[in-house]
Amino acid sequence: MPTRVRREALTRAVQANEMTQRAKWYLAVASCRHLLTGCIALALPGTFKSTSFLPILEAAPLWFWALIFVGAGISCGAAALSGHEGLARLGMGWSATSTLIVGAGLLIATFTGQLSSPTGPILWLAVAFKDFVVCAQPIRSPFEGLAEQLARRNQHRG
């Protein structure tokens, strides 16, 4: 009977699909950004000689920031590879906060007259807010799974 069919149909839920490709790529790029910055800071600390970094370096030594960045990179990279939502949210939060701190440090350098280029705080703060925007979004999109499921069904019919 139609009522029974309708009730049965509504009880069948769509399984949450895996992480979207968009989220995976975003995490992979964020991971590369943090790992490269962190590793360069660890291996070649002399390259961070711009006076713009002085407020950040006065707050904590370079190796400390390098470890923070490496940690964010590892978390984002592991999330991109495994598709694990918890790791992804940890990585994005870590990435957003660490980028925000550096952006704020460069902004302070503007007021202390130590900033060597005005683009530094603009870019770092923009990337930080971009990370925050991603934090507020779903990492997995159930609609993509649904669309894929319906597309497969239509292909079978076609």
Added chain:
Amino acid sequence: MTFDWGGWSQFILALVGVGGLVSAHLLNKRGTQQQAVQQRAANDLAGRAQGFDEMKELVETYRAEIVRIEQGRDREQAAQARRCRSTLDHFVLAFTTLQGQVVSEAAKQAAEAAHVDVEMHLSEDHPEALA
């Protein structure tokens, strides 16, 4: 007049760090909630899509059965089958409209009215089907 940023920059960066962590936590929470809302909506849509498919199959089965009875020799049964066809056609029309306007309240009401018609028809002409 110059402002001494020495200790203040450390304090501001620490404050920014804490603020950033709290914001990230709250935004992540919001993202998770948003995801749950989308998941429920997707389940609802999937349920409707699944229901539409099953309903189509059911209608086709009934239609084939009606055609078979109409082509039979029993005139009384053929007349009965024509009445069934009329009710089924009415239902299919409402159902097709509903499929095209899944979220329309008017289409839902029309489909529900057609469904009531079907149930009335079944209870009057085919009480054995409801048993």
